[in-house]
Amino acid sequence: MKSKATTYVFLAAAIALYCLAKAAAVAVSAQPAPAARDIKIDNFTFGPAELTVPVGTTVMWANRDDIPHTVVSTDKAFKSKVLDTDEKFSFTFSTPGTFPYFCSIHPKMTGKVVVQK
Amino acid sequence: MTSIIFAKHAQHVVLIHFPIALFLTAVAFDYYAQWAKDKGVASAAYLNLLLAAATTVPVLTTGLAAWAWALEGQRLKGTLLMHLVLGIASSVLICVTYWIHWRARRSPTGTLPTYRLPLEAVGVLVVALTGHLGGILSGVNVTG
Numbered sequence: 001m002k003s004k005a006t007t008y009v010f011l012a013a014a015i016a017l018y019c020l021a022k023a024a025a026v027a028v029s030a031q032p033a034p035a036a037r038d039i040k041i042d043n044f045t046f047g048p049a050e051l052t053v054p055v056g057t058t059v060m061w062a063n064r065d066d067i068p069h070t071v072v073s074t075d076k077a078f079k080s081k082v083l084d085t086d087e088k089f090s091f092t093f094s095t096p097g098t099f100p101y102f103c104s105i106h107p108k109m110t111g112k113v114v115v116q117k
Numbered sequence: 118m119t120s121i122i123f124a125k126h127a128q129h130v131v132l133i134h135f136p137i138a139l140f141l142t143a144v145a146f147d148y149y150a151q152w153a154k155d156k157g158v159a160s161a162a163y164l165n166l167l168l169a170a171a172t173t174v175p176v177l178t179t180g181l182a183a184w185a186w187a188l189e190g191q192r193l194k195g196t197l198l199m200h201l202v203l204g205i206a207s208s209v210l211i212c213v214t215y216w217i218h219w220r221a222r223r224s225p226t227g228t229l230p231t232y233r234l235p236l237e238a239v240g241v242l243v244v245a246l247t248g249h250l251g252g253i254l255s256g257v258n259v260t261g
Contacts, residue, residue, distance in 0.1 A: 044256050067253065068197055070188070082188060084195050104187040105197075106256060 038062060039111065041069050041083070041103075046111035055115055058092040069109065074100045129179035130255055136176055137248055139169035140211050144237045147218075151234065159229075163218050170215035173208040180204055196250055203247040210240035 037057055040047045042064040053059060061071045063083040071080040071089050077099055080089035093099065093115040103109040143165035150159035184190060184201070193201055214237055221229045 067256065068195060079189075081191055082193070082197060105254065 040064050041071075041109075044106060044109055046101075046103075046109060049110070050112045050114065052114040052116060053093060055096050055117055056092065056094060057115070058090050059113055060088055060090040062086070062088045068105060069103045070105055071101055072104045074102065129176065129183050130251075132172065132176045132179055133248070133251060135172040136169045136208075136211060137244055139165045139172065140214075140244055141241060143169055143214075144241055147229075147237060148234065151229075163222065166211075166215040166218055170212045173211050177204070177208050196254055200247060200250040200254060203243055203250065207240070207244045207247045210236070210243055214240055 037059050039051060039059060039061045041061060063069050063085060066085055068082045068084050070082055078091040083089055096115045096117045099113045101111050143162045146158050146162035146165060150162055217233045
């Protein structure tokens with residue numbers, strides 16, 4: 001009789017834990033998805049060509065092209081090494097402003113990151 | 118001033134066409150001259166080779182300048198490295214071919230050595246490969 005009660009207690013605890021975990025998962029998924037902070041380099045273009053982010057955001061450029069590219073800020077705020085296919089470069093924008101950039105191998109490729117307070 | 122002169126390093130992309138065209142024409146003329154025993158065409162081949170060798174200097178200079186300024190001389194790999202190595206090899210082959218012709222013209226017999234012909238063929242191949250990689254890098258040639 002005692003072991004049957006213990007089983008019920010464990011079962012109830014397990015169900016309660018499951019419900020808690022499920023509720024937590026729902027709460028997490030209900031939070032707003034983080035805004036896009038990634039810029040894809042493909043077919044000789046930066047996508048999106050213009051990205052607006054809050055101060056402190058880390059933006060990551062990923063080269064999905066078959067050609068090597070670079071990410072170079074016009075005002076020399078940041079500069080990547082040559083990025084081969086699937087290589088990435090990240091930069092954290094700690095000050096507000098507009099940061100135009102280009103690929104130094106293919107200067108016609110341009111983009112812009114707008115950093116807001 | 119540097120950024121204005123070397124902005125977008127288009128000079129290399131423009132100048133590269135001269136040694137390519139001149140060398141390919143020179144080789145074609147030289148092969149024809151060898152086959153037809155035509156001294157006039159052989160002279161045309163020589164002049165084309167002279168100009169091809171001369172134009173490798175600004176091409177190499179602008180290419181290395183693009184590496185130095187646009188990429189700040191960083192360590193190259195992949196297509197860029199291959200293009201650099203083959204570009205230097207192309208320039209050397211063009212200049213060596215010209216030197217062989219120059220030396221033969223100054224010799225008493227004026228006879229061109231036969232071994233120049235396979236060397237010129239290799240030169241054409243290396244120039245073509247270098248140009249192909251350059252085309253991929255500049256976006257003229259599409260990969261895949």
